[in-house]
Amino acid sequence: MTLETIVFSVKGRPLPHTSATLDESAEEAVRNAVFDVAWTGPGIPCAPDDEATITISGELWGTGYVRDVRGAHDENSRTYAVSFVSKTCDATECSVDDLEGLKRDADLGDIAEAFDSYGVGVEIKANTIRKSVHKIRPGETLFQTLETDARAQGVLIYDSPEGKLVLADKPEGRHAGALRRGVNIESASGSLSGATSFSKVKVRGQASIGVSASALRAEAEAKGASRRKRVLIVPFEGEATSERLKKRAKWEARRASGEGVTCTITVPGFRDEAGRLWQRNRLVEVDDDWLGIEQDMVIASAKLSQDGAGGTTTTLSLKDPRALGGDNPRGKSNDAWAAPGSADADYREG
Incomplete structure (x- = not known):
């Protein structure tokens, strides 16, 4: 090591x-x-x-x-x-300092760059929808003004080693090698909960223009992971369109399921088999029969620890890749570890 x-x-x-x-x-x-x-x-x-x-x-x-x-x-x-x-702490704690607070014809990246009052910087790794106008609410932070639209579009917001905000909608890549019980897993634990799992997620919203059913009573529905009837209805933030409602419904169903399904694995050292530091939002193969996992997982968080004697360990919190915008891992895990995997959400007008 x-x-x-x-x-x-x-x-x-x-x-x-x-x-x-x-x-x-x-x-x-x-x-x-x-x-x-x-x-x-x-x-x-x-x-x-x-x-x-x-x-x-x-x-x-x-x-x-x-x-x-x-x-x-x-x-x-x-x-x-x-x-x-x-450095991104200033984007989460300090108010946007912009007298006009208005940006027209902008996607999330444009909005982030326009209202970066503290020079944090932004890396765009997601394709986001343009909106006709974005208005800052007095006192809100850059993170707050981005997060509402990010949640609606299935975009993660985290930071880079350079201290910049990162906007991403899927895993950034994968780690070399695998995490295997009896080989490089020092300890592992799993948590499976049905508290945040739903059979259906319905997203309902309205358009600002028009009085038709598509403008006033639009709804998208995505299948969740719960095996019994459990419905979650989510009001859509912002201007509702078919594309936006369906994307939000799929994302909410996957994220909700992922919140209750996670495992934590501790491995020796700070790096994978290729020498890359363990990083969040990357895929890694997991093979742990005692936890019932045999599939790719995505690293939700990574904690690197070094003690006084120089000993190093990494503790990884992992989820089904679909919970963070990834694809179906198609492994052999127990079904309890799966996030919803429907190809699309259904859209209908009231």
């Missing part, structure tokens, strides 16, 4: 640490990390809002800022816990 060196640099100066935990997720816009900093200099090792980067054996993992500095001491020793957040 490769000996990994994590470097936590604040204002261009590496801070020595005795342990580190690094978290990234395809379902959260901000990655974060926590370090136990070994500091013997005067005062505190750093301060909140100091610019910071994290590298793993020379490979950039995160770009952002110091968030919290917590110090403690007794008569003979002292400790400091320092946390890190991605």
Whole structure:
């Protein structure tokens, strides 16, 4: 296993640490990390809002800022816990600073770039629908103004190692090798719940122009994973069209099912068989007969941990790929692990 060196640099100066935990997720816009900093200099090792980067054996993992500095001491020793957040924190916490707050004929990428008041940056990896006008609500953040439309269009919002917002609608790729019980799985657990699973998801919306049934009583319906009657009705956010309603219905059915079906696997080291750091929103083959999984899964989140002795492990939270916009894995898993896989949603007018 490769000996990994994590470097936590604040204002261009590496801070020595005795342990580190690094978290990234395809379902959260901000990655974060926590370090136990070994500091013997005067005062505190750093301060909140100091610019910071994290590298793993020379490979950039995160770009952002110091968030919290917590110090403690007794008569003979002292400790400091320092946390890190991605640059994207400003997109989730700070209001859009734009006097007009209006963008015409724009897709999600155009909107993100137009209202990026803090220079976070955006990477577009999804095809999104253009809208005639987008209006900022006073006080809302960039994430808030994007999230409503992103949810309606099946788009994930997370961050990149460079600290930019990423808009994606499917897994970015796959990891080499596989996760196998008895080979490289140190521990594993699974959680199966029917609480968020529905037999049908219906999305209902209206158009702003017209009085016909298609304008006032439009509905799309997608099949869910529940084996008994459980219907979820979702009001559509924004201008309703056939295409938009069907896409939202499929996405909601898959996401709802995926929320209740996840497994957590811990593996040694930080990298796959090809030497790539484990990353969120990538596919990996999983073969664990004790959990009943034999299929591709998508990494919803990855937690990289290193202790004082240099030992490294990665804890992966995984879901059926369809839960994050991917394709049917067509494996041999127990049916309880599956997300809805219908090719399309049905559309009808009231």
